[in-house]
Amino acid sequence: MKMFYQQFLAFFLMITITLLTLGMTFLGLSRSMFYQNTWDRLQDYAYAVKTQTMDIRQGKDSKVVVDKKKLVITEQMLSGRHIKISIYTEPDKLIFPDSKKATTKISSQCWSKLKRGQSVRAKTSDSKGFFKDSNRQLTNIYEPYLDIKGNLMAVVSVGTVMNGIEENLGEIKQNLLYAFFTAVVLGTIVSFVLTHYFTNRITKIQRATRQVANGDFDVKIDTYHHDELDDLAEDFNLMTQSLKESQVEIERQEQRRHELMANAAHEMRTPLTTINGLLEGMAYGALPEEDQEQCINLMRKETTRLIRLVNENLDYEKSRSGELVLAKTNFDATSAIKDVVSQLHKMAEDVGDRFIVKLPPLLNVYADKDRFIQIITNIGKNAVQFTRDGTITISGEKHGNDTMISIADTGIGMTDEEISNMWERYYKADPSRKVAKYGESGIGMAIVHQLLQLHHAKVCVDSAPGKGTTFTLLFPGEAIASDGSDQPQDDGSVVVDRCD
Incomplete structure (x- = not known):
């Protein structure tokens, strides 16, 4: 059964049961009220009869005297x-209206209560025709008449026909019946409207769910924050927003995967093609004898380039998986940085760049020396790669226990998007500016990112297109660095993209 019919039936039954309950309760209260009012009125009549028309004649045998007139x-x-008055001296004996045997006998149980001075209410049948129409139901009040000693001398019975009460109750029943059917019709309409309202809202959520299942994450349900269905719709909107963001991220990662594979294949194909061409030339004797030594040196360089590319990828994966273990020590960063500058001097000179070193004679840093050199080398190469006829300034100082290293170039700079993406493997801010002979593969900054995380170091980047880039590295002191594990933080919480 569909939810529409289930809810409609539930609303209809609820309204019907409520109306029936209220109707029966009202009818019962009305009946009780009518009878109570009638008995109170009859009791007043009985009291008037006792006080105004009856007396006890004192003597050897006391007896009741009635003023029959x-x-x-x-x-x-x-x-x-329709009031009928009777006076009993015995359960079956009357002294009014006539001294004769009563046609309506008072039961022994009622007589016992009367002897104890209690009033009795009862319903009887007018089978003997006290009234013009016989066989009518009567309601009676029996009121005891006691002497000063508390002995029962007589019983005053005042009764009336129940037809008037039942006629009034009949009218009430009829009016209730009309009201019931009217309320049922209105309840049916209200049930239909409420059911349609709720099921329509649920249907909207159902349709939206099907759209999401078909891959449409732009669907949104209007909410008014009125009830639980609005809360459900709000949660649904949050879910679709999260799914949309996840879908965008999946597509981005898939695109990055394709780019990574293409870049990796490209980086390996270039030296392999060079080596293969030289080997074919040597095999077919196409190369002059005097050029063979130069060809061998070129193949050696291309082979070294391939080995370096493979090693860089291995380092990156080891750092991501936590397999790379750092051997941290305190050493002189000034000496290590000067060695890096010496290695990069020829590379910078070829493109018109020069290094400026502003370091104290001794700058202590707590890090893995080989990995520290790798970090400085990769950032230095990146600076040379995107700087022409400019300067690359390396400075450093102590900040308490921490060591700050700054590498600033006057190159092409980066946009905010490029800063966010530069930590990705094989990402290149400007592929057209790649200096191929130095083997810049686009993986260097990704390795820097991982190694800085392993050192629990911080980095901020200040850059703008055409104004150069400044990397500021902050390596923690020995006490702070030793508190953390050597596991990389994949969420990037250690690395900051923008300088404040």
Whole structure:
């Protein structure tokens, strides 16, 4: 059964049961109220009969004396209200209206209560025709008449027909029935409207879910924050937003994977093609004898380039997986940086760049020396690669226990997007500016990123297109660095992209 019919039936049953319960309760209260009012009125009549028409004649045998003339007048006055008055001296013996055996006998149980001075209410049948129409139901009040000693001398019975009560109750039943059917019709309409309202909202969520299942993450459900369905819609919107972001990230990573594979193949194909061409030339004797030594040196360089590319990728993967273990020591960063500058001097000179070193005579740093040199070398090569006829300034100083190293160039600079992406493997801010003979493969900055994370170091980048780039590295002191593990932080929480 569909939810629409389930909810419609639930609303309809709830309204119907509520109306029936209220109707039956109201009818029961009305019946009780009618009878209570009638018995109270009859009890007042019985009290008036006792006090105004009855007396006890004292003597050897005390007996009740009744002023029948007043009783007849009283009964005549009440005849329009269908009131019947009787006076009993025994359960089956009357002294009014006539001294005869009663046609309606008082039960022994009721008589016992009357002897204890209790009033009794009862329903009887007018089978003997006290009223013009026989076989009508009567309601009676039996009121005891006691002497000063508390002995039961007589019982005053005042009764009336129940037809008037039942007629009134019948009218109430009829009105309730009309009201019930009217309320059922209105309840059906209300149930339909409410059911349609809720199921329509659920249907919207269902349609949106199907759109998401078909790959449409732009779907959004309007919410008004009124109830749980709005909360569900809000959670649905958050889910689709998260799925959309995940889809964008998946597509970006897939694109990066394709680029990585293409770049890796390109980086390896170039030296392999060179080596293969030279070997074919030597095999077919196409190379002059005097050029063979030069060809062998060229093949040796290309082979070294391939080995370096493979080693860089291995270092990157080891650092990501935590297999790379650092051997941290305290050493002089000034001496290590000067060695790096000496190695990069020829590379810088070829493109018109020059290094400026502004370091104290002794600058202590706590790091893995080989990996520290690798970090400085990669950033230095990156600076030379994107700087022409400019300067590359390396400075450093102590900040408490920490060591700060700054590498600033006057090169082409980077945009915010390029700064965010430069830590990706094989990413190149400007592929057209690649200096192929130095083997810049696009993996150097990704290795720097991983190695800095392993050192729990911080880095900030200040750059703008056409204004150069400044890398500021902050290596923690021995006490702080020793508190962390040598596992890289893949979330990048250690590395900061922009300088404040």
